[in-house]
Amino acid sequence: MGNMNIKDEASIINSDENVVSDVEQADLSINGDDSYTIYPNAEVRVEKAQYSIMHLHTLCLKRKELIIDPDFQRHDVWKQRQKSELIESILMGIPIPLMYLFEDKNGKKQVVDGRQRISAILDFLEGKFKLNNLRILKQFNGCCFADLDLKQQGVIEDFQLLFYIIQPPTPERVKYDIFDRVNRGGTPLNKQEMRNALYRGRCTRMLDKLCCSPEFLIATGRSINKERMKDQYVVLRAMAFLMLHRGEFKDIPALQYRGDIDDFLARFMVYVNDNAPEKLIVDYENLFIRCMQISYDLLGENGFRFSGNGIRRPINMPLFEALSYLFSFVPEKIDYTWASRLILDIESVKEEFDDSRYFSGNIDSTTSVSFRFDRMDKIRNRIQL
Known part of the structure; x- marks a missing residue:
């Protein structure tokens, strides 16, 4: 198992001390390894x-x-x-x-x-x-x-x-950048605070609800600080990737992930606010809450953390997203013989992930994101979830 490198842990959330920069560093991973043009010839x-x-x-x-x-x-x-x-x-x-x-x-x-x-x-x-x-x-x-x-x-x-x-x-990403530029005076806003201001509506209400749910708080050991909306950023990413990888956006080109996390999350919030069917939102709220309950039932409050050899490490955001996706396929009635195999698989893959560059550093490239969710699909297929 690899040793924790503070510089590489840009993807973690830690409520035990002031680590606002950890969240913001992860939030700054924009382009990944893709030559994706953010807004060519945009009309402003x-x-x-x-x-x-x-x-x-x-x-x-x-x-x-x-x-x-x-x-x-x-x-x-x-x-x-x-x-x-x-x-x-x-x-x-x-x-x-x-x-x-x-x-x-x-x-x-x-x-x-x-x-x-x-x-x-x-x-x-x-x-x-x-x-x-x-x-x-x-x-x-x-x-x-x-x-x-x-x-x-x-x-x-x-x-x-x-x-x-x-x-x-004017494209959402351009609006986002304008907002960033005109709000640089006074207390700097992190990107989730900007999203919260720009896209208030059904999506922000959904995030408020999920972040306050007992299931989320228990599954994370109440360790993701609400300060500066760190908890909402974690849940927003998880919900967006959950819907994406469960195939809800297969017919929506604008909601495909191209390596720009800011653009993807902005488009997701607009979709939830303006276009998503109400039933879809309610179903995914319930699914997310169930994933949190399953995580706690199977792994306790350390399910979304890598092992720290006696030291409690922070919640790892990419791990949170990947396992939330995996748990979304777990049936409501859990057979504990089968569950034991799942737990062993998860612990094994967590050791593998802890040594992987796909869970630290540039976590938002398309390569990193695809690796994480493909790995979850392999577990699903092996134990027939």
Whole structure:
């Protein structure tokens, strides 16, 4: 059995210490060994727009055409002082930086950059805070919007905000890269946090449900930290590969895996949000939960870990994906004579995998992914799953 090499363990999750970089390094494995072009000759459509604050209020709170996701911006939340300074700038007529929106095919818009500013403006209009610590317009300290005279209210309502709107048919991967570029200030976002912001909907609700399921928590020994959405990244990958290798995407060219994990996961989330039959999602939620229960029943809470000679090693993400796929074929009624053979096969293949380059380093190349799932299929065929 090979010794654990910290540099090679880019594919692991460890909740016992701060290893955010481990998740993010695995998340950066993009192209693998394929000469796959991410978006050749992509059409990027960007429109410049100008909205008054009153129109912004209408779009967000009345017509619901501009979506602000309160769950996403949990880092660097503005304090009241920062909100007050923004309103003071608006009252003084000082331009504020432009903001970015995404527009979907139905015309709904989502804030990409500028959430804190928009939230602060709307909160002030809704009377949710009073101005304080103003250094220039001190006469307005202690005032909420309703306390201002009509002239000052008009100054705020008529203030013009500038936006860039990224419109269809801009490809998902281009949108993802734009989001990355405009969000590099402040606390850097990891890629799963970006996905969570870009593709909120049925898929993110599915991930929330599965990550909180007792079966997942028990099968992983509660060792995958929720911080920075590491648990959601692990489950997202497993679900996407599970559906892919069980043949759900055989007639969907856009959902074939070509070695770009970011593009694949983005397309998968869009598919789940917009196109997947409800029954398919429910069936796979139940299947995933059953896989977690089977893993714990057969292997305990260390099923997704490689042996560490007395040291508990982290969950290995490629192993988690491969075994989840294998367990998806295990019948509901387990014959324990047959199960003993399966356990021996799994322990044997785990030793083989621990020494394999396909489970460390560049884990997302098509070669690495195919190797892992082909190996699971060989076990299936041998014991007739």
